[in-house]
Amino acid sequence: FGDPVLRGKNIVVSAGPTYEDIDPVRFIGNRSSGRMGFAVAEAAAQAGAHVTLVAGPVSLPTPAGIVRRIDVRSAAQMHAAVTEAAGGADIYIGSAAVGDYRPNSVAAHKLKKHDGADLTLQLAENPDILASLSAQKAHPFLVGFAAETQNVEIYARDKLQRKGLDMIAANQVGEGLGFETADNAITLYWADGSLALPRTDKAALARQLIECIASRYKAVRG
């Protein structure tokens, strides 16, 4: 469907959460189901692109037409997989909810309780996948997402600029939108424009997102 500009292009899509292990039985994760990212990957394939899907721990079947799927668990693994897959790619779409922090160390054995004492976890910041791609001299057209519960436009525009992105999809989360839901609504921002995509199911929304990416890609790189 849509603009032929994406036919044969290499597109990498990340989806789902990351899990940061605390010990062999516990982790820090988030509520991303992967549904939005998988819908974006499927829409990109429907537009004729060669799609690599880098998926965090989700229980979703691979959408039709995906050329390659790489399953990862942690943000560090997602960073390595995306960096490898995005080398030479035309477009990277970061739909994944990447954990910002990981425990400083992973306990070799299950942590035990200690008579009511508090437990403190030391967290280290994870590398930012989008920012590290954008720091490379030759990099793909970069699309990020920003999941926010408040001040959505302000935070999204800040991420667009700070991470050096070509476009960002601002995602107000909560009230049946965003994480885990069937429907979503996003507003796209780029340097000198924006487009609101109202609430609909994630498959339809993903196709509209891909159409807008095609037209911006053509304007900037075409």
Ligand code: PMT
């Ligand atoms: O999976 P679903 O249940 O369908 O939910 C969809 C979604 C709400 C997860 C999705 O639409 C969405 O908004 N994804 C981004 C979620 C997010 O946590 O964004 P963020 O504001 O933390 O990160 C901003 C951008 O930077 C994202 O593109 C993210 O992939 C990227 N990032 C973040 C941290 C990091 N270390 N590296 C990154 O590249």
